[in-house]
Amino acid sequence: MVKxxxxxxxxxxxxxxxxxxxxYGENSIVIGELSGRVDYQNVGELLKxxxxxxxxxxxxxxxxxxxxxxxxxxxxxxxPPPYTPQYxxxxxxxxxxxxxxxxxxxxxxxxxxxxxxxxxxxxxxxSAIKVLxxxxxxxxxxxxxxxxxxxxxxxxxxRKALTYAINKRYIHKNLLDSRANIAYGxxxxxxxxxxxxxxxxxxxxxxxxxxxxxxxCRDSNNDGVLEKNNIPLKFTLIxxxxxxxxxxxxxxxxLDWNKIGIDAAIRPMSKMDIVKSVNSGRYDALLxxxxxDDTVENLKKHFSITGEENIFSYYNKTASYFLDxxxxxxxxxxxxxxxxxxxxxxxxxxASFLFFIWLDWYFVNTNKFDQFIENRKEILPFDEWKFKK
Amino acid sequence: MNxxxxxxxxxxxxxxxxxxxxxxxxxxxHILLASLPIVIAGILLTRTAKNSIEDIVSHRNxxxxxxxxxxxxxxxxxxxxxxxxxxxxxxTFDMRTITPAILINNVVKDVDIFEEIAILNDAGQIDIxxxxxxxxxxxxxxxxxxxxxxxxxxLSELQISDENLPxxxxxxxxxxxxGSEGILHAKVNLKVMWDLIDSSAVGDQGEAFVFDxxxxxxxxxxxxxxxxxxxxxxxxxxxxxxxxxxxxxxYSNSDGIEMIASFAPLNTTRWGIVIQxxxxxxxxxxxxxxxxxxxxVISALLIASIIAYIYTRRIVEPINLxxxxxxxxxxxxxxxxxxxxxKDEIATLMKQFNTMAIRLTAYQNRLKRIERFETLxxxxxxxxxxxxxxxxxxxxxxxxxxxxxxKSAVNKTKLLHYQNVVTSxxxxxxxxxxxxxxxxxxxELKKSEVTIxxxxxxxxxxxxxxxxxxxxQIIAEYDPGSLTVNADENRIKQAFINIxxxxxxxxxxxxxxxxxxxxxxxVTSEGYHDLVKIEFRDxxxxxxxxxxxxxxxxxxTTKKDGTGLGLAIAQQIxxxxxxxxxxxxxxxxxTIFTVTLPLVFQTNS
Numbered sequence: 004m005v006k007x008x009x010x011x012x013x014x015x016x017x018x019x020x021x022x023x024x025x026x027y028g029e030n031s032i033v034i035g036e037l038s039g040r041v042d043y044q045n046v047g048e049l050l051k052x053x054x055x056x057x058x059x060x061x062x063x064x065x066x067x068x069x070x071x072x073x074x075x076x077x078x079x080x081x082x083p084p085p086y087t088p089q090y091x092x093x094x095x096x097x098x099x100x101x102x103x104x105x106x107x108x109x110x111x112x113x114x115x116x117x118x119x120x121x122x123x124x125x126x127x128x129x130s131a132i133k134v135l136x137x138x139x140x141x142x143x144x145x146x147x148x149x150x151x152x153x154x155x156x157x158x159x160x161x162r163k164a165l166t167y168a169i170n171k172r173y174i175h176k177n178l179l180d181s182r183a184n185i186a187y188g189x190x191x192x193x194x195x196x197x198x199x200x201x202x203x204x205x206x207x208x209x210x211x212x213x214x215x216x217x218x219x220c221r222d223s224n225n226d227g228v229l230e231k232n233n234i235p236l237k238f239t240l241i242x243x244x245x246x247x248x249x250x251x252x253x254x255x256x257x258l259d260w261n262k263i264g265i266d267a268a269i270r271p272m273s274k275m276d277i278v279k280s281v282n283s284g285r286y287d288a289l290l291x292x293x294x295x296d297d298t299v300e301n302l303k304k305h306f307s308i309t310g311e312e313n314i315f316s317y318y319n320k321t322a323s324y325f326l327d328x329x330x331x332x333x334x335x336x337x338x339x340x341x342x343x344x345x346x347x348x349x350x351x352x353x354a355s356f357l358f359f360i361w362l363d364w365y366f367v368n369t370n371k372f373d374q375f376i377e378n379r380k381e382i383l384p385f386d387e388w389k390f391k392k
Numbered sequence: 393m394n395x396x397x398x399x400x401x402x403x404x405x406x407x408x409x410x411x412x413x414x415x416x417x418x419x420x421x422h423i424l425l426a427s428l429p430i431v432i433a434g435i436l437l438t439r440t441a442k443n444s445i446e447d448i449v450s451h452r453n454x455x456x457x458x459x460x461x462x463x464x465x466x467x468x469x470x471x472x473x474x475x476x477x478x479x480x481x482x483x484t485f486d487m488r489t490i491t492p493a494i495l496i497n498n499v500v501k502d503v504d505i506f507e508e509i510a511i512l513n514d515a516g517q518i519d520i521x522x523x524x525x526x527x528x529x530x531x532x533x534x535x536x537x538x539x540x541x542x543x544x545x546x547l548s549e550l551q552i553s554d555e556n557l558p559x560x561x562x563x564x565x566x567x568x569x570x571g572s573e574g575i576l577h578a579k580v581n582l583k584v585m586w587d588l589i590d591s592s593a594v595g596d597q598g599e600a601f602v603f604d605x606x607x608x609x610x611x612x613x614x615x616x617x618x619x620x621x622x623x624x625x626x627x628x629x630x631x632x633x634x635x636x637x638x639x640x641x642x643y644s645n646s647d648g649i650e651m652i653a654s655f656a657p658l659n660t661t662r663w664g665i666v667i668q669x670x671x672x673x674x675x676x677x678x679x680x681x682x683x684x685x686x687x688x689v690i691s692a693l694l695i696a697s698i699i700a701y702i703y704t705r706r707i708v709e710p711i712n713l714x715x716x717x718x719x720x721x722x723x724x725x726x727x728x729x730x731x732x733x734x735k736d737e738i739a740t741l742m743k744q745f746n747t748m749a750i751r752l753t754a755y756q757n758r759l760k761r762i763e764r765f766e767t768l769x770x771x772x773x774x775x776x777x778x779x780x781x782x783x784x785x786x787x788x789x790x791x792x793x794x795x796x797x798x799k800s801a802v803n804k805t806k807l808l809h810y811q812n813v814v815t816s817x818x819x820x821x822x823x824x825x826x827x828x829x830x831x832x833x834x835x836e837l838k839k840s841e842v843t844i845x846x847x848x849x850x851x852x853x854x855x856x857x858x859x860x861x862x863x864x865q866i867i868a869e870y871d872p873g874s875l876t877v878n879a880d881e882n883r884i885k886q887a888f889i890n891i892x893x894x895x896x897x898x899x900x901x902x903x904x905x906x907x908x909x910x911x912x913x914x915v916t917s918e919g920y921h922d923l924v925k926i927e928f929r930d931x932x933x934x935x936x937x938x939x940x941x942x943x944x945x946x947x948x949t950t951k952k953d954g955t956g957l958g959l960a961i962a963q964q965i966x967x968x969x970x971x972x973x974x975x976x977x978x979x980x981x982x983t984i985f986t987v988t989l990p991l992v993f994q995t996n997s
Contacts, residue, residue: 100555104619127590128615227490254522258501261494270524 031090035114039244042274098245118247122364142295166355167211186356229264238287244271317353422700434689445678450640453654479564512575558610598669605662633664723990782817863902887965890958898932922991934979
């Protein structure tokens with residue numbers, strides 16, 4: 004009987020631990036995050052870089068990790084009270100819909116989304132959750148990056164055909180509700196390097212099919228999917244798991260590609276798996292977001308073969324040369340060289356540049372905090388938030 | 393004096409209790425008569441309004457619930473039809489081609505209700521899906537395929553996704569051209585149901601929701617309740633839904649707020665839809681209507697009361713006037729007449745009163761004359777007797793004088809003494825005659841409003857010196873306020889003076905005269921009378937019982953030099969003023985004369 008009681012007690016304890024997330028006291032901020040959007044192993048770096056608005060004073064950001072699991076990462080403030088927050092808890096969710104439930108039930112204090120649908124739902128469901136928006140910086144591009152080392156995707160014309168096949172305007176109108184600008188290259192219209200030629204990559208399915216035929220792609224077995232050199236044009240399009248607009252975008256992109264005889268398996272992945280796949284070069288196409296800017300360093304980082312964030316494995320001899328040269332030049336020569344790089348990138352289409360999404364939605368649980376914004380819209384750093392007693 | 397010219401303050405009603413007044417009684421009866429139908433109509437109206445609004449609200453909400461239920465059922469039905477149509481198309485395609493994938497992706501893209509569509513092979517494993525197919529994806533199994541092969545459409549129980557969101561599954565059997573079989577399986581999200589529920593919430597605080605067979609919310613206008621996996625736990629409604637019934641019920645929720653809930657089952661499922669509203673909000677129109685009815689009823693009552701008051705007053709005022717007239721008449725104002733108003737019974741009564749007053753006055757005057765004649769006759773008899781004595785004395789003294797004069801030696805001293813006696817008797821005769829004249833030739837009363845306290849005070853001041861010389865203290869006590877009578881001031885003053893003189897003369901060894909003036913009342917068969925009483929209490933040793941019986945008789949006196957007329961005159965004056973004088977005495981102690989006169993009015997102090 005006693006053994007049975009102990010067993011039941013232990014079972015209940017373990018069950019409650021499993022069901023209810025651990026609490027880190029009143030002076031903690033719980034951030035809701037998507038496992039597809041952020042790698043839980045990389046949270047420390049994100050805190051330090053103020054990816055989450057921890058403090059104005061970066062020297063003040065000093066935390067010790069006390070928990071690190073795929074579901075939850077917890078950092079304790081090295082500064083004792085009254086410094087707040089004492090804990091920053093990042094809780095990971097599989098999808099924006101499950102994150103949405105946690106926000107509405109106030110398990111989460113702070114989160115963000117790209118999806119107006121989610122923001123609208125939260126605004127409607129719980130008035131205690133303050134919904135704020137923030138304008139993203141320029142050149143924050145959503146794109147489908149191609150693995151330029153893939154046997155078929157190494158072909159520039161096939162990549163171009165993939166871009167021609169995507170009906171960006173339809174996606175823009177039906178999914179993003181004009182909260183984004185259509186992208187034709189890595190830089191948006193605000194850049195001095197922007198050139199009109201970018202707009203050549205409009206939705207042209209006939210041109211896509213024509214391009215593929217010219218490249219020798221044929222549906223020899225009549226399964227509706229083209230082959231080139233007996234290799235079917237079937238790709239896996241991976242995307243950040245659970246991110247709501249991305250789930251819809253990949254489905255529409257898949258349909259667009261299907262129409263020109265290209266099959267795509269869409270596969271959601273956690274950020275950690277995406278990073279692994281990209282680093283190992285074992286991927287076909289990836290829907291992701293990249294922050295570009297019109298500096299030599301940035302372009303080099305993404306488009307130079309030696310660039311540390313050249314996820315495309317892109318190489319263009321001329322572009323590399325220009326990038327090397329541009330670093331040593333002054334305007335206007337440098338600008339002309341950089342423009343040459345951008346032109347090369349657009350021509351080569353190492354990625355299908357889709358949109359510049361310019362709006363993010365943020366959520367704060369006002370039942371827990373008194374003061375978290377300034378000037379009515381700017382979110383204050385976490386260490387300035389006032390906790391409600 | 394004319395009745396109409398009198399002030400309303402003259403109307404004698406202050407002494408009648410409020411509830412006993414005719415005005416109050418008539419007013420109450422009028423108001424009650426007017427109010428009764430108004431109040432009954434008001435109650436009926438408020439009840440009808442409440443019942444009607446309750447009925448309207450519950451039926452409206454029930455209609456909403458049924459319609460929403462029908463819309464949700466239609467959506468699910470539509471989804472099944474779309475899936476059936478998609479299945480018919482899919483099975484005509486070659487499964488080795490990309491076309492079925494394009495078809496199902498297009499369906500998911502264009503029909504919002506579909507979250508995911510998959511084509512399963514005859515083993516129940518997913519061949520094609522609009523979503524990523526991972527190794528861990530559960531396949532439906534051969535039994536499921538076999539079951540569907542029987543031709544039934546499949547609609548699953550409600551399920552909750554990993555994202556805590558409810559969904560259901562639909563499936564259609566597939567028979568391909570090559571004879572192979574499969575299943576078209578779809579996951580239907582309930583967002584469409586949420587949207588319908590959102591649009592079904594009524595009022596500002598109304599809620600609409602759908603719950604599954606366990607009572608768990610699967611759609612709710614308050615999303616927190618879905619994501620929090622809350623339960624609806626009103627057993628009677630759950631039982632109603634389980635019995636496929638619809639209806640409405642009023643209950644108190646966990647916050648103690650009374651809700652009116654209309655519920656209906658969702659066909660083809662065991663879910664229930666409820667549209668509810670807090671009763672304070674739902675029945676607000678009824679309350680507004682009730683308030684309006686109450687305001688109208690109160691206004692009607694007020695108007696009825698005002699009309700009743702005016703009308704009652706019109707009835708009562710002549711009666712009050714009549715009462716006032718009678719009272720004035722009864723207090724001695726025999727000339728008072730009422731001017732009749734209108735042609736009703738009260739006007740007739742007023743005329744009758746006037747006729748009666750005229751006759752009564754005439755009759756009284758005649759009575760007075762007779763009484764006076766009798767008094768004078770009596771007085772004449774007494775006077776003749778009284779005159780005899782001095783005349784006898786005079787005759788005797790005159791005869792003695794004559795005899796004395798006939799003597800040779802006239803004693804002048806004696807003669808002078810007899811002359812003095814004669815002169816004194818003549819003087820006594822003169823006094824007797826004067827007093828007789830005082831009574832016999834009665835001056836006409838000149839009545840006016842006289843304040844008793846002032847009159848008494850004047851008498852006290854006039855006799856104060858004399859009282860002091862006799863070592864008598866005069867003390868006056870007055871009731872608060874001035875008591876006023878209708879009297880001939882000089883005559884009534886004379887009466888009081890006579891009483892005061894009598895008292896002063898009685899206290900030969902000094903003493904105390906206490907004069908007390910106070911209001912009183914009496915009720916007789918003729919009605920209620922306001923009175924003023926003037927009490928004269930002296931410590932003059934009292935009066936014997938025998939003397940008390942004659943104290944007001946003419947020429948009765950116990951004093952050596954008394955005329956026996958002072959108190960008789962006082963009584964006569966008091967009688968003339970419709971008053972009375974009483975005396976009580978304790979021998980060797982005190983005597984009290986109490987004068988009672990009709991009070992005209994008493995002013996506040």
